[in-house]
Amino acid sequence: MLVLGIESSCDETGVAVYDTARGLLAHALHSQVDLHQCYGGVVPELASRDHIRRIVPLYREVLARAGVAASAIDAIGYTAGPGLAGALLVGTAFAEALALALGRPACPIHHLEGHLLSPLLADPAPRFPFVALLVSGGHSQIMSVTGVGRYTLLGETVDDAAGEAFDKTAKLLGLPYPGGPQLARLAQSGRPGRVRLPRPMLHSGDLDFSFSGLKTAVLTQVGRGLDGTAAADLAAEFQEAVVDVLVAKACAALKQTRLRELVVAGGVGANQRLRERLDAACARMGARAYYPPLELCTDNGAMIAFACALRMQAGQQIEARSEGFRVFPRWPLGELAPPG
Ligand code: KG4
Numbered sequence: 001m002l003v004l005g006i007e008s009s010c011d012e013t014g015v016a017v018y019d020t021a022r023g024l025l026a027h028a029l030h031s032q033v034d035l036h037q038c039y040g041g042v043v044p045e046l047a048s049r050d051h052i053r054r055i056v057p058l059y060r061e062v063l064a065r066a067g068v069a070a071s072a073i074d075a076i077g078y079t080a081g082p083g084l085a086g087a088l089l090v091g092t093a094f095a096e097a098l099a100l101a102l103g104r105p106a107c108p109i110h111h112l113e114g115h116l117l118s119p120l121l122a123d124p125a126p127r128f129p130f131v132a133l134l135v136s137g138g139h140s141q142i143m144s145v146t147g148v149g150r151y152t153l154l155g156e157t158v159d160d161a162a163g164e165a166f167d168k169t170a171k172l173l174g175l176p177y178p179g180g181p182q183l184a185r186l187a188q189s190g191r192p193g194r195v196r197l198p199r200p201m202l203h204s205g206d207l208d209f210s211f212s213g214l215k216t217a218v219l220t221q222v223g224r225g226l227d228g229t230a231a232a233d234l235a236a237e238f239q240e241a242v243v244d245v246l247v248a249k250a251c252a253a254l255k256q257t258r259l260r261e262l263v264v265a266g267g268v269g270a271n272q273r274l275r276e277r278l279d280a281a282c283a284r285m286g287a288r289a290y291y292p293p294l295e296l297c298t299d300n301g302a303m304i305a306f307a308c309a310l311r312m313q314a315g316q317q318i319e320a321r322s323e324g325f326r327v328f329p330r331w332p333l334g335e336l337a338p339p340g
């Protein structure tokens with residue numbers, strides 16, 4: 001079965017072709033980083049317009065690279081939410097129109113389900129059941145995953161998402177958008193512990209997180225002035241604080257569920273320090289951490305094509321319920337049927 005995947009929920013247009021027999025055949029991505037950089041964040045209207053410009057050329061490029069004809073596509077998976085409404089509508093309209101033209105099904109896919117299942121594209125791949133640590137720009141959640149479509153929320157952020165905290169802190173440190181990777185780079189030349197930042201909710205006894213206080217603590221430090229290596233030291237300490245909390249909660253989730261496999265997904269999963277610390281912590285517990293291929297950590301079409309393929313194989317396609325099509329800017333992963 002050949003599945004086309006379309007992602008347009010935020011500032012990346014992603015298109016991919018996944019074959020259930022041969023694996024990922026091709027994927028292409030257009031990042032809007034340059035477009036939004038001067039605004040310090042994503043401007044939704046500009047994002048939507050750019051998706052419109054990019055989506056058809058990307059689709060053509062991916063089919064050519066995969067060496068498949070449009071008529072060979074068996075199904076089209078597209079991100080229907082959560083995300084920016086206008087941006088989601090571009091991918092949704094394209095996918096639904098193409099599906100109509102080809103006489104094939106179009107399947108709405110939950111963006112976080114795409115992230116969550118993407119480590120299964122890696123080699124070696126984890127096996128169900130596993131604990132998933134989902135850390136993106138919009139979400140920070142720990143889930144217990146027992147199979148395709150079987151996701152139980154164990155804990156989540158009570159305020160900012162981990163990626164959001166990275167981005168906001170990077171801005172406070174004067175780094176350009178997108179801040180997460182920039183802050184991680186700056187942290188490499190700094191020393192954690194020179195300034196001490198809090199580890200919010202580290203001992204809360206549950207699997208929830210909070211990151212907004214950390215950002216405020218950074219703001220206080222920035223107010224005192226940053227000279228010499230202070231910015232790099234602060235970046236290193238911030239990263240260490242986030243990583244401390246994420247590692248502790250991920251390990252607590254493994255203990256609580258008695259599972260031995262941890263899957264890490266979402267943009268913050270690209271963070272090298274997080275990976276090192278999770279690998280070490282898992283090894284100490286006789287557990288193992290799995291990550292998507294680095295290029296598939298942040299938003300992409302491959303994870304959407306893949307999630308769609310797994311859902312179809314499991315006979316669990318999500319039906320677009322209404323006439324025409326709709327998007328779901330807010331869509332809890334625990335409620336996988338789209339809101340009626
Ligand atoms: O999953 P993603 O591409 O988009 C959402 O669904 O939100 O995640 C993007 C987030 C951004 O907040 C970005 O700053 C963060 O992931 N990110 C990182 C790194 N690479 C991306 N954060 C920390 N370290 C990184 N290396």
Ligand code: ZN
Nearest residue numbers: 115136298299
């Ligand atoms: Zn994402």
